[in-house]
Amino acid sequence: MIPKLFKMIKGKEITKQQLLKDIISGIIVAIIALPLSIALAISSGVSPEKGLITAIFAGFIISFLGGSKVQIGGPTGAFVIIIYSIIQQYGLNGLITASIMAGIILVVMGLLKFGSLIKYIPQTITVGFTSGIAITLLSTQIKDFFGLKIDKVPAEFIPKWQSYISNMNTLNIWTLVIGIICVLIIVFWPKVNKTIPGSLIALIVATLMVKFLNLPVETIGDRFQELSSAIPMPVMPSMSISTINQLFAPAMTIAILAGLESLLSAVVADGMIGDTHDSNMELVAQGLGNIVSGLFGGIPATGAIARTAANVKNGGKSPISGMVHAITLLIIMLALMPIAKLIPMTSLAAILAIVSYNMSEWRTFKSLLKAPKSDLFVLLVTFFCTIIFDLVVAIGFGMIMTMFLFMKRVSETTAIRDLVDEEVFDDDVLDMLKKSDGKISVYQVDGPLFFGIVQDFLIKVNSVKPSTEVLILDMRHSYAIDASAINALKKIVDYCKKHKIKLLITHVQKQPMHVLGNMGIADIIGDENIYETKREAIEIASSYISKIRNFMSGVS
Known part of the structure; x- marks a missing residue:
């Protein structure tokens, strides 16, 4: 179990030309990650800088010690619902404790060589919970996208939509217009330029429109009075046996999701660069990244498939690009964080709406609807359990059904x-x-x-x-x-x-x-x-x- 970076340095795989490409790719990925990190933090129920802290510290550790050459780590949409629920129930200190516990669980999983177990999770389950997470993530953005005036949005899916429908009369038309403009920019900007991310352009355009047209649209500054650009000192949260017992289930949820998403992302990256990642080293790195993120007050992190793919497409071929991405975000946070107050909330909601669409895997989901009835049943149960209950329940039900169906199929062949x-x-x-x-x-x-x-x-x-x-x-x-x-x-x-x-x-x-x-x-x-x-x-x-x-x- 040796990090990919160390193997590449020992094998003299990183040339000067490749180093330059990695640096450029890292900067581009940081620009992509900037609005996403802020948006994901706010949607999770924490202040914007928490997302950047996560991308900086966890992102650096995951690249530095990871088992993949091109994996980019940071906050992802899959965690939003889980984090929001933990904060509502246990507060910020509970989230930090759960993140550190999840990191420890991931390190143990890596040391016990559990990385190869991902091959035993069928596509119906991964597509089911990924699509379910996409729907739940999209549902969290309705309030900000439409500018609804709701003091406290329920965490559960059905009560959340009931709240939206009953408060639809508070819709802010200017907020909705800016949100739609942002969605159109993100969708069509790649036809103009594929290097600069459309989400950044949408953020800039929306901020300028709201500022100079003096539109009545809620901004980050309206919701969060104080935005800190300082790097916090690491703090160990207070832990007791009762706290650990209470937070073990949430921590296990974070660990399972972080492990699954990071390894799935690494598999996708392998296909793009023709390499093979070390799944166990990747789990250890993910665990250490989450521990460090928690100590600095960040939120859970994992491998981000979209940012990893962007890294490869922009020439990244070594962990240096991921490390540069983290350092670039650190510089941006120190220099430009006060400006973030001007960003409209609806523009962040638009960005996450597109993220939800991209992670929904609706084409794969649609094709699986034609699969055998047993597979279709597993897919739909996992999907609806993710939306209505949570990820652990969904994966648990999905795996139990899959095992019984597998045993039935094997017994029928004997x-x-x-x-x-x-x-x-x-x-x-x-x-x-x-x-x-x-x-x-x-x-x-x-x-x-x-x-x-x-x-x-x-x-x-x-x-x-x-x-x-x-x-x-x-x-x-x-x-x-x-x-x-x-x-x-x-x-x-x-x-x-x-x-x-x-x-x-x-x-x-x-x-x-x-x-x-x-x-x-x-x-x-x-x-x-x-x-x-x-x-x-x-x-x-x-x-x-x-x-x-x-x-x-x-x-x-």
């Missing part, structure tokens, strides 16, 4: 075949089976033998013909077995002993053989009854039956 009825053998073996006069039964397990198939397995094997004297169980295609299947095998052994049936097993694969040995079933069955091939087992079974016949004829 078959217990009666090979004697199917007559799959060559003529010599068929002749031996015919001579046994139905006293040899051969079953083959096609697929993993686990708890989901155990009952079908027992029913099939227990239905052997009464005349059976030898039962052969072929495990050629069973590459995995679990404790439930071992218990079923014990029952089959007992069944065979009770009915005086000789049990033979063939083609036992590596993992099942290891489990059979560890749990003592191999000893119960007997090594002499475990064979490499079915043919060998059938020959032994045929010989065994012949001996019994000869013995019985001698007795008679």
